[in-house]
Amino acid sequence: MNTYRDNYETLPDAEGLGHVTMNNDSEAIDYKARIAHVQASQDYLTARAKRMAARVAQRSTEE
């Protein structure tokens, strides 16, 4: 089965793309940094959770 996964190629120019991990040579995930990022984004995640809650509530009242 041919899927897009068979079509990877290396980036032609990696200069200045040190932060990019979207290729086959991805750096190992720095979980410590990811954890800090999630914690730092709490306000945003709370806003989204509330928005989802409102959405769910709205749908349940429709039924």
Place this chain on the structure above:
Amino acid sequence: MASPYLSVWRRSFLVTCGQAAAKGLEDHPSKPVFSEDSLHLDAIVTRYGELREQFVSQHGMVGGLLANHKVAALYISILSRTPPEHLFTFTHETPIGERRLALAAMMNAVVLGVLQIDPATVNEALQDDLEYCLLKEPPSNLEWICFGMHALCRHLGRPTNIKNY
């Protein structure tokens, strides 16, 4: 297999995401509390490791490393199949339909964390669509989740090495 500490880090990451979801819903009537010591969480981390290895061996990734969008897709694939009660406790009168809310909020945190999404750059319409899917039943096809996560990365302007035709 990489460092034995990796599964500890993966677990810590999921705990952080679960706690962020619970915190985000602390005013909600379902009052979800994340079960940090849940054995189901250990099972999820194990399952993630297995699925990841399978994925890597099938697709021959260099150095056994996966692109971020695939990592996110693997987590979503597993979490979306997890009954919310395995990871959260709720007030007993919480309707079944509202329990997935906590899980969806957790998956949102996983995506944000793995893809390193800056909240300031989020397109609200796209995020609404993502959340709609997270609130729904588990997707059956990992490939489609990969596609969705990759599309998100593309939208955020992350360079990618997937060949353009």
